[in-house]
Amino acid sequence: MATQSSSGKSRKKSKPEKIGGYSPTQKIGQGAMGDIWLCHDPSLDRMVIVKQMIPNLTAYEELNLRFQREASLLAHLKHPNIVHAYSLWQERTGRLSLAMEFIHGKTLREILDVSPTPPLFATLYFLHEILQVLAYAHQRKIIHRDLKPSNMMVDKIGRIKLLDFGIARNAGATQDMTLPGSVLGTAAYMSPEQITGKKVTLHSDLFSLGIIAFEMLTGKHPFRGETMELTTQYILNVKIHKNLFPKQVPHALRRFVCKILEKKPSKRFQSAQEAADELSKIMEGFPRQLDVYMGQWLDSLSHPESKFEPPPQKKHKSYLYLAVGFITGIIVAASTSLFILN
Numbered sequence: 001m002a003t004q005s006s007s008g009k010s011r012k013k014s015k016p017e018k019i020g021g022y023s024p025t026q027k028i029g030q031g032a033m034g035d036i037w038l039c040h041d042p043s044l045d046r047m048v049i050v051k052q053m054i055p056n057l058t059a060y061e062e063l064n065l066r067f068q069r070e071a072s073l074l075a076h077l078k079h080p081n082i083v084h085a086y087s088l089w090q091e092r093t094g095r096l097s098l099a100m101e102f103i104h105g106k107t108l109r110e111i112l113d114v115s116p117t118p119p120l121f122a123t124l125y126f127l128h129e130i131l132q133v134l135a136y137a138h139q140r141k142i143i144h145r146d147l148k149p150s151n152m153m154v155d156k157i158g159r160i161k162l163l164d165f166g167i168a169r170n171a172g173a174t175q176d177m178t179l180p181g182s183v184l185g186t187a188a189y190m191s192p193e194q195i196t197g198k199k200v201t202l203h204s205d206l207f208s209l210g211i212i213a214f215e216m217l218t219g220k221h222p223f224r225g226e227t228m229e230l231t232t233q234y235i236l237n238v239k240i241h242k243n244l245f246p247k248q249v250p251h252a253l254r255r256f257v258c259k260i261l262e263k264k265p266s267k268r269f270q271s272a273q274e275a276a277d278e279l280s281k282i283m284e285g286f287p288r289q290l291d292v293y294m295g296q297w298l299d300s301l302s303h304p305e306s307k308f309e310p311p312p313q314k315k316h317k318s319y320l321y322l323a324v325g326f327i328t329g330i331i332v333a334a335s336t337s338l339f340i341l342n
Contacts, residue, residue: 019050020089020097033057033067033166038102047102048086058094066166071098073142073165081133083163103163105155106298108212112149114301116219120248121311122297123216124283125290126152129160130209131279134272138202141171145200147208148189149215158294171202187228188221192263195232203265206275210260210268214240217249217257239263252282285314 015024015037022039028049029036037050057063074085084101091097108126111118118126130152137144145167153161187195191207194200214222222244223234240261242254256278262268269275287293293311300308 019052020087020091020099022048022050022099024050033063039099041099047104049100049102051098051100053096055093055095058096064096067096067098070166070168073168074098074100077137077140077142077165079133079136081129081160081162082137083161103153103155103161105153105161107150108152108154109149111154111298111301112215117246118216119297119310120250121286121290121313122294123213124253124279124286125294126154126160126216127209127213128276128279128283130162131272131276133160133162134202134205134209135276137168138171138205138272142168143171143200143202144168144205144208145194146186146189147205147212148186149212152212154294154298156295156298158291158296158298169200188224188231190232190235191265192236193265195235201265202271203268206260206268206272207262207265210257213257213260214244217245217253222261236263250282256282287311 015027017023019037019039021043022037022041024037024039025047026038027035028038034051034053037052039048039050040046041048053063053067068088071085071088074083083103086099086101088096088098130147134144142165144162144165146164151162151164153163155161189208189211191200191204194204211222222240223231223238225231225234240258242251242258245254245257256275260268260275269278290311297308297310300306
């Protein structure tokens with residue numbers, strides 16, 4: 001987040017009349033590298049988001065390249081669950097600006113602040129959608145490196161969007177803008193290898209998502225300490241066990257989260273697609289179109305007077321097979337006893 005300084009004070013001034021060809025309506029965010037503006041696009045009569053680089057950072061070539069790389073990544077990642085980039089330009093002052101799709105909805109952080117433990121269907125749906133996005137990005141060698149609830153959104157009709165590729169990197173690139181041993185990301189959602197400055201891989205995104213999964217299922221962060229130093233130590237040393245979950249969390253889902261939170265990358269799922277496929281098995285019994293129910297549930301959070309009907313859930317096939325096997329065993333045993341008696 002931005003610190004209070006002379007530059008920070010100047011960022012509090014009234015909104016500019018124009019940002020490129022867009023008319024800003026309000027500032028909706030402020031980060032270490034730039035200000036986030038909600039703007040109106042008069043040419044197409046639509047709302048857009050503009051990320052504008054902080055003026056005093058334009059002198060740093062590496063930061064300019066990082067800003068440009070985010071724009072390029074978004075432009076080339078064509079996926080319905082990734083926010084779309086519209087245009088990148090440089091003002092006369094040298095300040096870079098990036099126009100992006102406006103998502104009318106809430107971040108996962110905002111949702112969890114109101115409902116710390118979402119319904120099971122919502123958690124499963126959310127995690128599966130993010131895993132599908134990661135599978136798409138990872139196939140193209142893109143590692144996000146900053147997965148956290150504030151970088152994920154759900155729009156008004158229940159669709160999931162992944163945001164902020166500002167520190168994403170290309171795993172296949174011969175050169176990386178991150179210096180060896182340096183740490184980038186949000187500490188509370190980092191993987192052990194990120195914290196220790198080791199090589200970040202596709203598995204690192206899975207660990208970060210595992211932290212979010214635990215938080216959604218239990219209502220609390222699995223490694224949160226009183227200080228950031230304690231939090232990082234917990235991430236490095238505290239093992240997550242199945243008995244830490246509420247009793248209503250299915251055992252298969254507990255095993256899934258425990259595996260994705262393994263300290264060693266080699267012990268996690270070997271790809272986001274493998275994890276998504278495993279989660280699909282756990283989701284058996286729920287309707288396919290869970291986005292509809294997700295939108296309705298989110299609407300009920302804003303309008304408590306509205307009644308929400310959760311999606312129907314059929315019995316898992318494994319339970320049916322177990323029940324059939326149990327009944328069959330009883331019948332066979334009874335038949336054998338009658339045969340012996342006769």
